[in-house]
Amino acid sequence: MTKNNQSEYQELLSQLSSNKKSAVISAIVQLAKVANDEDTVYKLRKLAETADREVSFFATQAIIKIESRMHSQKNETPESQSIQFTLSVTKLIAPLKSEIDVIKNFIRNNRTSISEDLAPAVAVFLGKHGDKEDIPWLVEKLNSFKSNLVLPFIDALENLSSIDLVPHLPNLLASEYPLVRSRAIMALRKIDPDEALAHLSELLASRKVEEKLAGLGIAFFFPFEQVREMILSILQEETDPEVIRGCTTLLISNPDLETAYKLLSIIDTTEKNKSNSLVNVFKTLCSALAAAKVLPPDKANPDSIIANWKRERLSKFLNELEIQLPVASPSKRESIENWLIKNINIPEVLALVEKLAQNPNTEEIAKKILQEYSQQKRLAIFAKVQSVNTEEDQYNLIQALDENSFKSWKDLIIKFATSGSVRVRSAAINAIAKFEPSFENLSIAELAMKEDHPAIVYSAAKFLEKIDSQKLIPYIPKLLSSIDCRLRALGIKIARKYDENKALQSLKEMLFSSDRVTRANAVANMLLFPFEKVSDMLLKALEREDHSSIARQMLVVLLSNPSKELLDKLDRIHARSNYAVSLLIAQARMDLFDLIISLGLDENLTKIETEKTKIEKSHKKKDEIKQNLDSANLSANETEKPYSIENVRNAIRNRQVENIKQAKAIEKKAFLEEWYKHIVISFIIIMLALSPSIILDVIERGRRYAISASDIKQFKIDKENEFAIEPKFVQEQFTMNEVCKIKGKFKEISQEGLVKLAYATMTIWLENVSSVPCLIPNEEVEVEILPYHVYTNGDILAKCIKINNK
Amino acid sequence: MTKPADCVIEREPPYLIVRPKGYFADQLGLKISGMLFEKPDFRDIKYVIFDFSQVPVVNSQGIATLIDICGNLVDNYNISIGFCKMSNLASEAFQIAGLEQLATFFSNIDEAKAYFGM
Numbered sequence: 013m014t015k016n017n018q019s020e021y022q023e024l025l026s027q028l029s030s031n032k033k034s035a036v037i038s039a040i041v042q043l044a045k046v047a048n049d050e051d052t053v054y055k056l057r058k059l060a061e062t063a064d065r066e067v068s069f070f071a072t073q074a075i076i077k078i079e080s081r082m083h084s085q086k087n088e089t090p091e092s093q094s095i096q097f098t099l100s101v102t103k104l105i106a107p108l109k110s111e112i113d114v115i116k117n118f119i120r121n122n123r124t125s126i127s128e129d130l131a132p133a134v135a136v137f138l139g140k141h142g143d144k145e146d147i148p149w150l151v152e153k154l155n156s157f158k159s160n161l162v163l164p165f166i167d168a169l170e171n172l173s174s175i176d177l178v179p180h181l182p183n184l185l186a187s188e189y190p191l192v193r194s195r196a197i198m199a200l201r202k203i204d205p206d207e208a209l210a211h212l213s214e215l216l217a218s219r220k221v222e223e224k225l226a227g228l229g230i231a232f233f234f235p236f237e238q239v240r241e242m243i244l245s246i247l248q249e250e251t252d253p254e255v256i257r258g259c260t261t262l263l264i265s266n267p268d269l270e271t272a273y274k275l276l277s278i279i280d281t282t283e284k285n286k287s288n289s290l291v292n293v294f295k296t297l298c299s300a301l302a303a304a305k306v307l308p309p310d311k312a313n314p315d316s317i318i319a320n321w322k323r324e325r326l327s328k329f330l331n332e333l334e335i336q337l338p339v340a341s342p343s344k345r346e347s348i349e350n351w352l353i354k355n356i357n358i359p360e361v362l363a364l365v366e367k368l369a370q371n372p373n374t375e376e377i378a379k380k381i382l383q384e385y386s387q388q389k390r391l392a393i394f395a396k397v398q399s400v401n402t403e404e405d406q407y408n409l410i411q412a413l414d415e416n417s418f419k420s421w422k423d424l425i426i427k428f429a430t431s432g433s434v435r436v437r438s439a440a441i442n443a444i445a446k447f448e449p450s451f452e453n454l455s456i457a458e459l460a461m462k463e464d465h466p467a468i469v470y471s472a473a474k475f476l477e478k479i480d481s482q483k484l485i486p487y488i489p490k491l492l493s494s495i496d497c498r499l500r501a502l503g504i505k506i507a508r509k510y511d512e513n514k515a516l517q518s519l520k521e522m523l524f525s526s527d528r529v530t531r532a533n534a535v536a537n538m539l540l541f542p543f544e545k546v547s548d549m550l551l552k553a554l555e556r557e558d559h560s561s562i563a564r565q566m567l568v569v570l571l572s573n574p575s576k577e578l579l580d581k582l583d584r585i586h587a588r589s590n591y592a593v594s595l596l597i598a599q600a601r602m603d604l605f606d607l608i609i610s611l612g613l614d615e616n617l618t619k620i621e622t623e624k625t626k627i628e629k630s631h632k633k634k635d636e637i638k639q640n641l642d643s644a645n646l647s648a649n650e651t652e653k654p655y656s657i658e659n660v661r662n663a664i665r666n667r668q669v670e671n672i673k674q675a676k677a678i679e680k681k682a683f684l685e686e687w688y689k690h691i692v693i694s695f696i697i698i699m700l701a702l703s704p705s706i707i708l709d710v711i712e713r714g715r716r717y718a719i720s721a722s723d724i725k726q727f728k729i730d731k732e733n734e735f736a737i738e739p740k741f742v743q744e745q746f747t748m749n750e751v752c753k754i755k756g757k758f759k760e761i762s763q764e765g766l767v768k769l770a771y772a773t774m775t776i777w778l779e780n781v782s783s784v785p786c787l788i789p790n791e792e793v794e795v796e797i798l799p800y801h802v803y804t805n806g807d808i809l810a811k812c813i814k815i816n817n818k
Numbered sequence: 819m820t821k822p823a824d825c826v827i828e829r830e831p832p833y834l835i836v837r838p839k840g841y842f843a844d845q846l847g848l849k850i851s852g853m854l855f856e857k858p859d860f861r862d863i864k865y866v867i868f869d870f871s872q873v874p875v876v877n878s879q880g881i882a883t884l885i886d887i888c889g890n891l892v893d894n895y896n897i898s899i900g901f902c903k904m905s906n907l908a909s910e911a912f913q914i915a916g917l918e919q920l921a922t923f924f925s926n927i928d929e930a931k932a933y934f935g936m
Contacts, residue, residue: 341909573878
């Protein structure tokens with residue numbers, strides 16, 4: 013194994029422990045093809061035992077393939093199967109030659125009883141050994157698996173009959189599983205390479221890391237010139253180490269000097285925290301250039317390449333800086349500033365900085381750089397005060413002025429502003445505008461406005477604008493028709509205030525100019541116009557824009573005015589001129605969609621086609637596609653393609669909208685459940701708080717019917733009732749509510765004077781007893797009583813009619 | 819349906835903290851302009867800090883009114899302006915529109931206050 017291959021192999025092994033499932037599965041699939049050692053098998057076995065069904069399946073598949081390879085290398089045959097046939101993953105993935113027909117027949121005869129667990133392995137088998145007869149089963153199963161386990165079915169169908177896969181591509185391309193999407197793109201690439209590239213662009217443009225990784229995995233199969241710009245665009249913003257590693261691998265697998273130059277352009281202008289990783293990519297690329305013998309080893313080292321780059325690319329690079337600087341983030345701007353200061357001694361760089369000082373968008377940063385640069389020069393200039401005769405000296409004097417020194421040199425500066433070379437006059441007018449913008453100096457500016465040279469006119473116009481912009485109204489035609497873009501931009505600004513239609517026309521001319529700086533200035537002005545007046549113009553310009561920074565500016569203007577109508581229009585844009593721009597447009601679509609949803613701008617973003625109508629449409633096109641496939645030249649109208657990027661995009665958006673609705677419904681349900689819980693808990697707490705009083709109340713009611721010693725009062729004979737009862741008939745046995753004669757034992761007398769008698773198993777309390785003092789405890793007595801009440805404890809209360817002791 | 823846009827203004831002399839909320843279009847810009855300039859009260863106020871943390875998007879008309887507001891504050895009241903907590907999109911749009919010439923950008927209000935000197 014070569015050194016490169018070894019490091020790639022180690023990288024695959026390290027990817028097995030990634031927290032991104034698609035990266036793990038991708039590594040497993042690749043290891044299945046190249047691995048040949050027990051250690052790898054051991055690592056894969058651990059993955060095969062995980063609870064994740066997809067990872068487990070692919071790991072098992074890989075183990076079987078690797079072990080089969082290892083066995084054949086050792087001239088061993090795999091363990092012979094038992095005579096009695098049973099279907100297993102091992103047999104399906106690595107069948108013996110003698111078993112193939114047996115397994116095939118078994119599968120065909122038992123299609124309906126194949127378990128879901130075995131189905132993917134069956135697909136792997138049929139992909140290698142099946143034929144057209146198996147296609148219906150594969151198609152049926154393709155629709156039932158929604159996870160990465162659908163991959164073997166895609167492989168199988170593609171091998172057996174790719175035409176039968178086409179109707180299912182839209183669903184597969186819209187899958188929420190990145191690996192499924194990427195696999196579908198690979199299948200599409202054979203039918204329609206342009207459309208496949210558009211899908212790849214969408215995948216790489218995703219904000220989700222796993223989708224990017226899936227895209228990088230298949231980017232190898234596309235022409236490198238088409239994907240390079242996308243990769244470089246990703247590298248400028250990416251921070252995920254796995255994505256950076258994927259991009260690096262792709263670049264060094266296609267070592268190219270042009271790539272190295274483009275990387276250098278990016279490195280110097282990117283933010284500090286990202287430039288280190290890009291430097292590493294650059295160094296690795298240099299090694300690859302030497303290894304692939306694209307350059308001789310002495311010329312493939314980084315220093316040599318940088319020197320060449322500087323020579324060839326400097327002017328182009330400086331133009332790029334001028335466009336990027338106004339819209340760079342603060343940290344990126346700082347990097348650019350530091351680079352300019354470091355290289356200010358190069359004449360071309362100094363010229364650029366002076367040009368930047370004339371552009372309102374960049375004059376602050378340019379002046380800061382010039383101040384740093386002229387620190388030393390300032391001292392030298394004031395040392396040779398007498399010799400300001402040459403244009404260079406005059407210019408340097410003006411550049412070195414500050415507020416205090418201006419007062420000393422004012423007369424001379426005014427003289428320069430009225431008569432001097434173009435460069436000196438322009439600088440002098442700027443200095444007066446900066447240090448003494450007063451009405452008394454207005455005549456200097458008005459005089460300069462009559463000049464032809466744009467630099468002088470521009471300085472004068474800025475001066476007038478600062479004093480009173482209405483002074484510029486008479487000059488609007490001159491400004492708008494100027495060849496200088498800054499003058500036209502200023503003219504637009506003033507004209508918009510006073511004549512909008514003319515301003516729009518000028519803006520259109522700037523926007524479609526062949527000069528990039530002019531276009532960049534136009535976009536900045538468009539942001540201030542009412543969007544509905546410039547949107548169509550902007551979209552047309554975007555479609556033909558080939559510079560990614562300018563395209564980004566246009567997209568910012570568009571995204572700042574989100575609407576459903578704009579999304580529809582953006583969907584129809586296809587920028588084929590530059591793949592980096594295509595990537596930016598794809599990202600902007602996704603961002604715009606997310607913005608529309610988050611702002612609630614439109615609740616019905618897309619109409620959901622039913623599965624039936626989709627498949628019906630795709631089946632109608634199947635015959636047409638089949639004819640074209642035979643000639644390997646599909647030229648169907650884009651709008652008729654079921655797998656077109658527009659259809660797939662709508663499917664993905666539909667799914668996202670549904671997911672958001674479901675998430676909201678679940679959230680609402682959870683909220684209500686939480687409320688119910690609170691109500692129930694509150695109820696329980698209240699009940700618990702009140703329960704002691706309830707229980708006490710119940711106990712209290714029971715006590716009213718019980719007699720205790722404390723309730724017994726002092727004995728008193730109730731003589732009033734002594735002869736109240738005159739029974740007419742006496743029962744011989746105890747009978748409630750009737751006079752009866754019984755014999756019982758005297759027990760005691762209560763404090764209330766009730767006599768307690770024990771009779772059989774009963775206790776009888778007698779009231780109205782007259783001869784109490786004659787009774788002895790346990791003495792047997794004969795009584796005539798009228799029992800009329802039963803206590804809760806079972807005791808009887810009776811009126812005593814007669815009592816006789818023996 | 820879009821959520822209603824609104825604005826809260828807090829006086830913390832010498833700062834005025836302006837907190838717009840929602841989609842920043844011309845209506846919100848005009849509302850803020852009204853709140854600031856209909857009955858202007860900039861006594862003891864030297865700095866105005868805009869907190870864009872609850873503004874996902876500033877559209878073209880919104881930027882135009884923002885430029886008018888900032889221009890008015892700087893030219894007529896000699897007030898320094900800070901912008902903070904912009905979304906990435908708003909930050910890019912402000913840079914393109916040249917708002918950096920009128921206001922200084924910060925990541926949060928404390929940083930703005932530290933910069934302005936308190």
